[in-house]
Amino acid sequence: MDIFAEKTILTVSRLTALLRGVLEENFEQVWVQGEVSNLSLPSSGHLYFTLKDTGAQLRCVMFKGAVKNLKFRPADGMALIARGRISVYDQRGEYQLICEYLEPAGVGALQMAFMQLKERLAKEGLFDEGHKQPLPTFPRRIGVITSATGAAIHDILNVLKRRFASLEILLYPVRVQGEGAAPEIGRAIDDMNRLGLVDVLIVGRGGGSLEDLWAFNEEVVARAVYRSKLPVISAVGHETDWTICDFVADLRAPTPSAAAELVVASSLELRGQLDALSHHLRMALESRLAALNARVDALRRSLHDPSTMLGHLAQRVDDLSERLEMALENTTLHRRERFERLRSVLLFHSPDRQTERFQQQLAMLSHQLERQLRDKIQQEKHAFGSVAARLEVLSPLRTLSRGYAIAAASDGTVVTTVAQLTEGDRLKLQLFHGTAICRVEELENRNA
Amino acid sequence: MATEKFETSLKKLEEIVRRLESGSLSLEDSLKAFEEGVKHSSFCAKKLDEAERRVEVLLKRKDGTFAREPFEPEEG
Amino acid sequence: MATEKFETSLKKLEEIVRRLESGSLSLEDSLKAFEEGVKHSSFCAKKLDEAERRVEVLLKRKDGTFAREPFEPEEG
């Protein structure tokens, strides 16, 4: 119908019905990409949102039945690719896309689902470190939840064999991929907890595609792991693949082999630790005993001191005794020396010498005394002798001896002339020998 | 008690070693601690020695109970 | 007394050795100190010998017999 050919006046409803027919006919199946805004999910269960890009926007709705099948939850700002048909909402006169399928733009739906679940569980606290349990230091029995025929159990047993670890393994066989795998895994975890036969759980499988590993990204598994009282080691796929299960688990091993290694290592380490502790225990006590022994020995050796002290004291006493004797001997010796010196000086100065000197002096003086006197006498004798001799020579008696006589008057006067005489006078004649008294008889030569 | 756990015992051993090494114990206490340590050490060693290498598979019966059986993995 | 502890005795021994080494004691006091020191020294040596014998016994047990004896460490 050419609505532009003639002026045909249509009612709004009519026109709207016409437009819907056109749109529904031509846009029965379209893919459109845009950014989500104004997202709302009322209690009716239908999802309403707008897709937009820089130039336009498109009203979208997804009915409850389709929403149920979504692996992820759309959100404002999310870039989406939507598949659906265009229809018109008569009452408002708006056209809208009735979405049958949605997927995140850029990533696959599974990834988006993974991310969203991860985000949600993280928000809920399922990944909190605080909730994680430590592995038992000594796991004696290990529960392994995996396929009985898969690579995982094979790898785990190989590791145990290789490491000679004495551990018990209890396998709980489950499907690890495909429909129903996740609930089975979850149930297995719960069963293991209930049975209480093991100390730790290894949950996992070998590597595969994202789809293969998907069971481990399912919420049911995550929640079972979270619920588990037994510590859970998640060991899914290869090293680069992380699953939700990995995040929730108490420990994540990159591979089942690695999980086995962890468990074994802890067991071996434990043995080493015990040995070390036992060694330290012994060493600590022995070194303490040795130290105490050394200390006691050192002290005991130091106790030998009194002998040395006694030796020193004895030496001192001996020394003093010796000095005492010496001093006493010196006392008498010095006095003896001093005394002997004095005595010898005394003897040297004995009066003997003085008397001897005096004797000599006296002898000399006595000798001189005698000689002087003798000399004197001799001298006088000599002087006298010569005078006496001269006198002898001069003696007048010599004249008399020749016959001369000296006549002396009675008065003694020597008569030298007759004049002096009178007859009858008495004369005294001195002769050489003797005298004669004579009388004068006659006088002659009176004048001569 | 028999319910003493390996971990508890090991922890006590550790504690004892630490106390002994600190040198703060008297000789008598050191000896007591050592004696206790030896007991713990022996206990732990015994526990470690008890473990055997055994691989079993858990089979779920129809009635919901479980049974353990030796597990022989298939080659490959 | 029998309650004398190794540490007390050792401390006294040390004190005695220090006093002896200080050289400030009279002969009489030195002798007394020495006598007491010898007593303490012997006491300490005896205690250490006992301790060593006890350790030896414990270690012997541990290496053999002990491991098989039932042991239940007490809760600390």
Added chain:
Amino acid sequence: MATEKFETSLKKLEEIVRRLESGSLSLEDSLKAFEEGVKHSSFCAKKLDEAERRVEVLLKRKDGTFAREPFEPEEG
């Protein structure tokens, strides 16, 4: 007196020796001093002999016998 101490006696002996060596004593006093000195010397020697015997006994004990005798050091 019996209460005379070794150190006192030794000191007196030293004093006597010093006085004797100084030469300031009279002969008579020297003799007296010497006699007294000899007494002190003998006293000291006797005391030292006693001390040595005592130490000897203690050391003999210490090396062997003593350890077997019951000994309980008294609280100081």
Added chain:
Amino acid sequence: MATEKFETSLKKLEEIVRRLESGSLSLEDSLKAFEEGVKHSSFCAKKLDEAERRVEVLLKRKDGTFAREPFEPEEG
């Protein structure tokens, strides 16, 4: 007198010797001095002999008998 001391006598002897050495004494005084000197000399000799004998005795004693005699030095 009997209280005369060796030292006094020796001093007098010295004085006498000095006076004798000075040569200033008269014969009479020399004689007197010498006589006195001889007396002092004899006295000193006697005293010294006595002292030496006593020293000998004391030293002999000290080496043997004395140590066995009980001795308690007096407080000084």
Added chain:
Amino acid sequence: MATEKFETSLKKLEEIVRRLESGSLSLEDSLKAFEEGVKHSSFCAKKLDEAERRVEVLLKRKDGTFAREPFEPEEG
């Protein structure tokens, strides 16, 4: 007189000899002087003899006898 001293007498003897030598004396005086000199000489000789005997006695004593005689020098 008895108080005449040896030295005085000797001096007088010397004087007498000098005077005799001077020759100034009369025979009579010489004789008198001589007589006096002889007296002095004799006196001196006697004194010297006495002195020598005394010394001899003292020395004899000193070498032997004297030491045994009791002697107490007087306080000077």
Added chain:
Amino acid sequence: MATEKFETSLKKLEEIVRRLESGSLSLEDSLKAFEEGVKHSSFCAKKLDEAERRVEVLLKRKDGTFAREPFEPEEG
């Protein structure tokens, strides 16, 4: 005279001899002088003899007897 001294007498004798020798004397005077001279001569001879005898006596005394006689020289 008795108081006449040897020297005076000798002098007079010499004078007499000189006068006699001068020859100036009469025989009578010569005789008198001579007579006097003889007297003096005799006197002198006598004095000399006396002196010699006295010396002998004194010397004899001194060598023997004298020493035993008490002698107290007079104070000069």
